[in-house]
Structures are given as structure tokens and as C-alpha cells.
Amino acid sequence: MPTFRxxxxxxxxxxxxxxxxxNIGHLQEVNQRxxxxxxxxxxxxxxxxxxxxxxxxxxxxxxxxxADLVDRMNWEQVSGYGGYSEDERRRAVDDSKRMxxxxxxxxxxxxxxxxxxxxxxxxxxxxxxxxxEIWQDFWAADRNQRxxxxxxxxxxxxxxxxxxxxxxxxxxxxxxxxxxxxNVEPGQITSILTNPDDSTEPWFYERQRIVxxxxxxxxxxxxxxxxxxxxxxxxRTAQREYTINGELAQQNQTAACMLFTPFVQLDEENLRGWPxxxxxxxxxxxxxxxxxxxxxxxxxxxxxxxxxxQVSGGSRGVASVxxxxxxxxxxxxxxxxxxxxTAGSSEVHNRAxxxxxxxxxxxxxxAKSDGEMFAWMAGLAGGVFPHYLGLGDxxxxxxxxxxxxxxxxxxxxxxxxxxxMLRKMVRIxxxxxxxxxxxxxxxxxADVSTDRLVENxxxxxxxAAGQVYRDILTPLQALGDGIPPESxxxxxxxxxxxxxxxxxxQDVQDIISLEQYEREPxxxxxxxxxxxxxxxPRGQPLPPWEGQVEITAxxxxxxxxxxxxxxxPEFKGLLETEIEQPEGGEVEEGNPHHExxxxxxxxxxxxKGQGKG
Numbered sequence: 223m224p225t226f227r228x229x230x231x232x233x234x235x236x237x238x239x240x241x242x243x244x245n246i247g248h249l250q251e252v253n254q255r256x257x258x259x260x261x262x263x264x265x266x267x268x269x270x271x272x273x274x275x276x277x278x279x280x281x282x283x284x285x286x287x288x289a290d291l292v293d294r295m296n297w298e299q300v301s302g303y304g305g306y307s308e309d310e311r312r313r314a315v316d317d318s319k320r321m322x323x324x325x326x327x328x329x330x331x332x333x334x335x336x337x338x339x340x341x342x343x344x345x346x347x348x349x350x351x352x353x354x355e356i357w358q359d360f361w362a363a364d365r366n367q368r369x370x371x372x373x374x375x376x377x378x379x380x381x382x383x384x385x386x387x388x389x390x391x392x393x394x395x396x397x398x399x400x401x402x403x404x405n406v407e408p409g410q411i412t413s414i415l416t417n418p419d420d421s422t423e424p425w426f427y428e429r430q431r432i433v434x435x436x437x438x439x440x441x442x443x444x445x446x447x448x449x450x451x452x453x454x455x456x457x458r459t460a461q462r463e464y465t466i467n468g469e470l471a472q473q474n475q476t477a478a479c480m481l482f483t484p485f486v487q488l489d490e491e492n493l494r495g496w497p498x499x500x501x502x503x504x505x506x507x508x509x510x511x512x513x514x515x516x517x518x519x520x521x522x523x524x525x526x527x528x529x530x531x532q533v534s535g536g537s538r539g540v541a542s543v544x545x546x547x548x549x550x551x552x553x554x555x556x557x558x559x560x561x562x563x564t565a566g567s568s569e570v571h572n573r574a575x576x577x578x579x580x581x582x583x584x585x586x587x588x589a590k591s592d593g594e595m596f597a598w599m600a601g602l603a604g605g606v607f608p609h610y611l612g613l614g615d616x617x618x619x620x621x622x623x624x625x626x627x628x629x630x631x632x633x634x635x636x637x638x639x640x641x642x643m644l645r646k647m648v649r650i651x652x653x654x655x656x657x658x659x660x661x662x663x664x665x666x667x668a669d670v671s672t673d674r675l676v677e678n679x680x681x682x683x684x685x686a687a688g689q690v691y692r693d694i695l696t697p698l699q700a701l702g703d704g705i706p707p708e709s710x711x712x713x714x715x716x717x718x719x720x721x722x723x724x725x726x727x728q729d730v731q732d733i734i735s736l737e738q739y740e741r742e743p744x745x746x747x748x749x750x751x752x753x754x755x756x757x758x759p760r761g762q763p764l765p766p767w768e769g770q771v772e773i774t775a776x777x778x779x780x781x782x783x784x785x786x787x788x789x790x791p792e793f794k795g796l797l798e799t800e801i802e803q804p805e806g807g808e809v810e811e812g813n814p815h816h817e818x819x820x821x822x823x824x825x826x827x828x829x830k831g832q833g834k835g
Contacts, residue, residue: 306489311496315385315408317504318497322384325507327597327611328499331604335498336379338633339640341673344375346644347731353652353663360401360651369403370647379640387495388483388643389427391442392650396475399659401651406480414482414493415441418463421491425456427480428468439468445646448479449653477658481650483643503603510596517589532576543575605632641670671731683724687717 321328346361348354360366368374369390382388389406412430417423426441441460443453457470471478484495499507531547533539550559563569571577594613601611607625648668655661695713698705705713719730782797789796 311494314500315497318384318500321499321504321507325511327510327600328507331606332380332383334606334610335383335636336376339636340376340379343673345671345731346668348648348668350663350665356655357648357651366403369405382485383498386485386497390481392479394477394654394658396477396658399655401654415460415464424493425460440471441468442471442478442480445479445481445650481646499604503600506596506599506603510600513593513596530578534574644670669731683720687721
């Protein structure tokens, strides 16, 4: 029988209440169908059938969300139901941003990739001297510091990993070619217009942003199209092939082009980039975070000191003990008449009550292995092995060492990806100068150097460099089969750079480079080689000396001292002899250096103090 309130509702609300009840029942039916589809979908219904069942409920659920749900339920069916949708990619980007903001492991994985990929010190030097001057001015200009300053380069890497792509716009003055770089948020790029005959060739990037008065839509040409193609002709073709809702981002005295850098492309038919940790790592990152929060709740609950009271008696005895231990506020009191005992208090009870403490264990042993399992999956989703996540105590050193090779290759590939992006920036700046400032450069190539991927051993590198010179280069040169001069210069520069890097030097390319290592003229080099043929290899006899050098008494004394220091014990003192002078104490003519004459005593020269007076 309806209650009085229900009868009043039917009287005054009437049809509205009935419609509301109908909608509630309809939603319950939709929820039940979703639940049934989740249970049976992966095994019985194909995605088309699931979408058909959900089609009538589109007013209650986002169709794109339903399609994503169907795709996730059928992920294990290798039968091709289409590629990734743009809505799915955007949700992956949103999940990646959320994990980077709240998940500890996600933040650490992104930072780890940045540390190895970008490093701390980045140096970019154009090979052409005139081009390098233009680039360094662009690199150090105040107008560009918000994007490419030294303290912003790490942010470039982080957001490339989190959002999966970077869009940089290069504005240039058509009067002098001065270039300014700006970053465009990936969420503002709503579409990439590609060549209809080649979906991997980007033409224009559609950008929508909120401005005063509504939404502004601009189309930026790709940098390769801008410099190597015909923008005007391609724009007319795009207007015929696509629905254009805006204008080309070009002004009278300002030219613009865009550089697009994706992190990874999961669909070969779609150029958009995907984040490092989404969508494959998001469920595991969320599971690991929720697991740690649950463990914190369990630990907090176990930390509360709990006792069990076993009363020998009926319900009245149990109620009596409860009233004795309970707080006065529990029974509506306005003041506490039964406060908890102070720390260290004694408890007195009779045999009618048996008091025991509940165990304080939290099952941390199992929780540790469970937590490592979730962290392991989250780490693998980000390309990082467990010992990089602080779980080294669970893995052997040999295993961790063997895994360094694929990790170093992975980080090297990412470093190459960032280096390619920076080299493209150099090329864009230089080509702007050639187009609008009548400059001319021999090459657009540039050397990008950053911190070494693995710490080098200075002693090991120095010893290896010395061994190469001593055992290979020098003997080859002495035998007449030396390395060509140009190759020797390259080897010298390479060796010096590696030693300086091992010493921790920054900007090694600025300190010494092949261009700065100039050889002497051929004639002068030939003359020096005749005068100084080079050091004699170990084990070879010394060449005869034809020079005239006066040997002083100090030279002889120093030679004797060094002989005694370095010679074997049985030969020490061998050179300390008394010179036998002729009678009268005069020096023999033709023997100004007091060289010993005659036969040595007993086959040896006499030691000091044993000769004639």
C-alpha cells in the first residue's frame, strides 16, 4: 500500500514522477546489460554486436567510451577490428598526465628516461662556422629561453614522454630571417592533414584555441613542406580534399612552420604520438598505487592496540564489562567520566574475565612480494627493470648487470630521437636565414653532445689511449707504414675528447674539435720529421748521435746518482771510480774529461778509495 508521502507525490508531481521512475528503471536495465556484456563479450559477442546492443543507450553513455570499453574487452582477439581511435589516444594522454601527477613510480620512470636521454649539459654546434654563429645567437636569444633554455630542456623531454608528442612553431621575420620558437600544447592540435596518397607525409597541422570572441582555427605547414615544397599549391589541394574551417597561419612579414616530434606511433596509419606509460602501463600503475594505499590502511589499523576480553558469564556479564570500559559519550553523557588509562597503567580483573592481546602482524612478508609484482609490471610498461625502481634487493647482481645492455640501447635510441629533433631545429633556423637573409651555408649538419650515458673510468681510458699510442701508432710510424696524417689528427682529437669526458669536462666540442686541430704545412712537417724521427720503439737500439754537446762535471755527478738509485744492488757504486792521473797531477793531453786509461784492476775499475793516491 503506498505511503502518505508517495500519494502526495503522485497527486502533485504526476507525470514527472512517473517519467523519472521510468528513466531510473531504464538506467538499471542499461547497467545490467553493460554488466552482462562485460561477462560475455570477450568470449561470445564480437565488437559490432556489442556496439549494436549499446546503440539504443547512446543518450546515457558516451559512444566513444562504449567503443573503448568494447575494444579493451576484445584486446586478446587477434582479428583486426580497426586501429586506434583518436578518442582512445586522448584518454591515454589524460591517464598519463594523471599518473605522472599522482603516481610515484610513473614520475620516477619519466625522470629516469629524461636523465639518460637528455642529461644535464646539452651542446649543439653547427659544422659550418657561419651557420654556428647564427645558431648560437638563436640558442642564446632571450625570446627563445622559455622553450630551449638550459633549465627548460628537461621539461621538453618530460612532456614528450607524458603527452607522447611535441609541437614547436618557428616564426621568422621575412625581413631578416630572425627566428622565434614557441611550444604548442598537443591538446590544441585537433587534426593532422596528410597527403591523400601517403598518410605518413604531413601537410598541415590544425590548431584550435580559445580566443576572445570564440574559437580560432589555424593551419601550420609542416617544416619540410615549407622549405622543400609549394605551400600555396598544397594548401589549394588540401582545401579540396579536406574540410577546412580556418586560415593558413601566415602573415605579411612573419612566416611560420611547425616541427612535429612524436614519441612513439602505435598506429602506422595515424601520425599522432602516444605516451610512454599509456595505455599499457596505466592499469598497473593504478593497481600498484591502490595496493600501497591499502597496505597503509592495514598497517594503520594494525597499529591500533586491540585487546580481547572473554567474559565468563551470560549476556548481562558481557554488557556489564562493556559499560565499564566504554566512554561516557557513548551513552549520551556530556562529560567523560571514564577516560582511557594513561600509558603504562596496570589492569586489574578477576577470573571471570580473560584478557588477551590480538596479534599485531600485518602480513608484510606476502605484501612485499605482492607489491614487487605490481611494481615490476609497472616498470616493464615504462621500459625499466626492477632494480631501477629501488627493488634491487630482490634480484641478483648478475641479472641486473646483464640487463644493462638492452637498457643502454633503449636509452641510446631515445637520445638519438632527441638529437634528431634538435638537428631539425638547427636546419629550420639556417634555412630561414637562407630564404629571408640571403645567407648561404655549406651544410646544415650539427653535432649534438650531452652527458655520457655511462660513467667512464678515467684511469682505464687514459691507460687504453696510452697503450694505443705506445704499442700501435708509434711502432707503425717508426716502421715507415704509419697512419695517414688526416687519420692521425682524427685519432688525436677522439682520444683527447674521451679523456676530457672521463675527467668530467663540459662542452668538449668547444674545447677541442677536428676543425681546431690544424696541421702544420707539409714542408715544415717534412723538415721536422727529418730532424726528429720520433721516439725509438722499446727493444730497438738507439740511433747514433752526431751532435756536439759538452758534458759537464755536474752532468756526470747526476748520472752517477741516478745510476745508484736505479741499478741492481750488485752494480751500485760501479761508476764511483778514482781517475788515475799521471805523476805531477797533470791531466793527460787529449783527455780533458778525466776518462780512465789503461786496464782496470782485476778486470774492473777500482772503487773510490782503492785506487792510487
